[in-house]
Amino acid sequence: MRYQQRDRGTESHLVAETDGTYYDLTAAKPELEAFRDLARAASVADVPIDDLAGDVIDDAPTLDGNSAPDERGLPAVPEEVWAAGVTYEISEQARQAESDTPDMYVDVYDAERPEVFLKATPSRTVGPGEDVGVRADSHWNVPEPELGVVLYRGDVIGYTVGNDVSSRDIEGENPLYLPQAKVYDRCCAIGPCIVSTGDIPDPHDLTMSMSITRDGEEVYADETTTAEMVRTCEELAEYYTRHNAVPELAVLLTGTSIVPDDDFDLAEGDVVSITVEGIGTLTNGVRTV
Incomplete structure (x- = not known):
């Protein structure tokens, strides 16, 4: 359902x-x-x-x-939204391209331990139809379309669509700036619904696409499949819950393999639409925060 x-x-x-x-x-x-x-x-x-x-x-x-x-x-109000990074090869390549210390991303992509980090709290998370935010002190902001895993007391009970909006120039300047590049007002969107695990027999074989329009014209579009994810949802959830007192309800975003070109920067007034097969389309406007 x-x-x-x-x-x-x-x-x-x-x-x-x-x-x-x-x-x-x-x-x-x-x-x-x-x-x-x-x-x-x-x-x-x-x-x-x-x-x-x-x-x-x-x-x-x-x-x-x-x-x-x-x-x-919001289809649910998670107490925490976490995210995983460098789970797709193209994401690893993009993070290398933006960073002054590229080798560390190769190490994460090939490592046993995945990158898992806190993305958003309820006050920083928006739902379908609401605006996501881009930082006023950043000149390179991008949406990151991702499959979201919904967890109840650490157990996977469903899936949703997520947008992990990121400031690539801030993170690229220094990896220690990751929290500022990832966590700020309106930095995350989830929706439009939650689909139970019973209706998604294989989360690792779903088509995912994203389009961005500006002044009514499409300025970016691409699609991929979660089959390209090097980690499994279960593996990411296991590392998120390991030695961690997780909240009652949480969402874990599983990474992106749709990365706009390096010369693309989200602008106020843009509209981002992300579709994941079997779940639906999450659409959000963009504003400066």
Whole structure:
């Protein structure tokens, strides 16, 4: 199933979609106000989230599938968003090109231990239709389209689409500046929904694409596949949770292999659309922060 949050009047409701029909789970079970509530209840009952949602669907009213863009919010509010770097060969090449210390990225790409870092907190994370941010003190900002792994108490329960917006010039100047290049206001977007693991049989074989428009014209487009990822989702999640007290709900972005040309810089007013097969399209505007 696919799960999303929709604003209904002054309230936000958890909605489940299956076979093209949208069910208002919150209307049927007020205790299920958000995806976290569903994940928590499924954990207590020791059943998959889809099984629990399936029990509620029989009493849930249906909704129009063509919701207005401003009705959709973050599909979940993770306490932490983490990210993995240099998980695709092209990402390794891009990080080498931007850096004054390129050899370190080769070492990470080939190493046993992956690069895993804190990306965003709830206040820095935006949902579908909201603007992501680019730093005013950076002159080389890019979106990074990524498959996001949704974890409940460290266990993988679903997938989403993520945008790990990054300041390449800041990180390239010195790798120790990575937190400033990665973590700032509106630095991360996730959405438009969460798809359960039952509906994504192989997360390592999904088509992923990104397009960027400026003043109504497409200025960049490319696509790839998660089959090119050198790490597995399970491996990245294992390193994220290793010796780490993880929160109840988290999202782990798994890296990108779509990297715009070195002369491309995101600008205020751009629109970034990222599509992952089986999940959907995450669209965000861009603003300077």
